[in-house]
Amino acid sequence: MLMQTTTRVLEPGDLGAALAILESDPVANAFVTSRVQIAGLDPWRLGGEMWGWYADGRLRSLCYSGANLVPICATPEAVRSFADRARRTGRRCSSIVGPAEPTARLWQLLEPHWGPARDVRPHQPLMVAERMPDDIAPDPYVRRIRKDEMDVIMPACVAMFTEEVGVSPLAGDGGLLYQARVAELVGAGRSFARIEDGKVVFKAEIGAATNQACQIQGVWVAPEHRGKGLSATGMAAVLRYALADVAPIVSLYVNDFNAPARACYRRVGFRETGAFMSVLF
Template sequence: MLGSSMSTTRVLEAADLEDALDVLDRDPVANAFVAARVQVAGLDPWRLGGEMWGWYDDAGLLEALCYAGANLVPVCAGPEAVRAFADRARRQGRRCSSIVGPVEPTSELWSLLEPGWGPAREIRACQPLMTATEPCADILPDPRVRRVRRDEIELLMPACVAMFTEEVGVSPMSGDGGLLYRARVAELVTGGRAFARFEDGRVVFKAEIGAVTDRACQIQGVWVAPDRRGQGLSETGMAAVVQYALQEVAPVVSLYVNDFNRPARAAYHRVGFREVGAFMSVLF
């Protein structure tokens, strides 16, 4: 227990795991990405892929977190915690490729970091967070959407690279030649969390379940081949992935999407997703 008149922030350690999980559990959907990593890796920075910063209130209680790895992600952070995390981030210097999280704390965090870290390559100020808790009754799941097998990773990679480049604006193959990205794709395939529809040896629809906890999971990487768009593949494909996720993974399926991507938002609504909040992403 810390002093009664001193709030503080520090890097969390193994002994703080239970308290950290309690914070993450306050919003299982919004915190799914960070919670999934912590449940697998604990708080050891090497296994976690970054540090977990904790903010303690005046009573010495852990009230907020910030994951500081490839992404900087505020968790349950009010204004005071955000200021403390921004101070630590400024002192450390930018090591992340993005800041991602619920709109309010992420916006506050960026406003404090922008003078030293800016300009950003791109800011996505509103990305609706959507959830589904039951299979869609109106759209039949595509029976040809299935788990990708390990021997199909090379067939899946071009679609993954195209999706990433289209979504983020840079190729995941730059820098290390794509070694880390390929490893991540292989991890998802090996874990049975990559899904696709193949036609004539190529992917025409794909999606992955990127984050998994016992409370919620998060779909990512939804992509339809450009020449097959507008034909309903995203809806029937997503219906198939959602059905699997609800049956075998978690009781709540979530995703977040750019607000300007109206076709995707409409498709997700038709598949049964509803908006429950919003994220913000700052890309470097």
């Protein structure tokens, strides 16, 4: 018997079913889950649409379509359906990001229509930690950034973003959206740094956060301070804050070609549990 499938934009009444799927993989889905838990499924509040793929009347897979296009628990059949919808609506996102396998399938279907991408990162190890390392003491000078320190943290955030993504976050709207996001993390107490002589020498943020898992992002050491071990002790400090105040599982994903970062995270006790993929436009 043929399976009946359909894809549609989810509505606020679908929240329970959507959260059940999102929470089935709290680490991989932390980014989207954190947004849905705060904003629900209303597109205006969520900052995008949530597409749902149904098989025989049951919601099985999701795809977040906003500034990022993110396949969630997406089967090959769901990916084909999401790709069809994305082709019809046209590209509105600045990146496609998600678990490597479905994201690769999605990009394979969309590349003839949306390509070429500015950059494709096919394998970004997803790493998790659930306890503090035994042999690395947290940097005692890494602390939460205060709201009155936005002018101190912003240059480091811009430098990190530009180095990591390849374009400045100040392009386009002059950095208004990016500055608002940094301010949001500072206001939530999830921006951390070591500051010396008024300048940031190490920084990181806890980006996505749910009760089950959170994700560290934006790890950066000022170029003139690299090679001194600040990243390992700094990461240990941020990990301590995350485990104590945010969630029992702390995750991050890293470019596979960034060998020093991967070695640092392993030293701090992170282990690889999967992989993400990013397509940047």
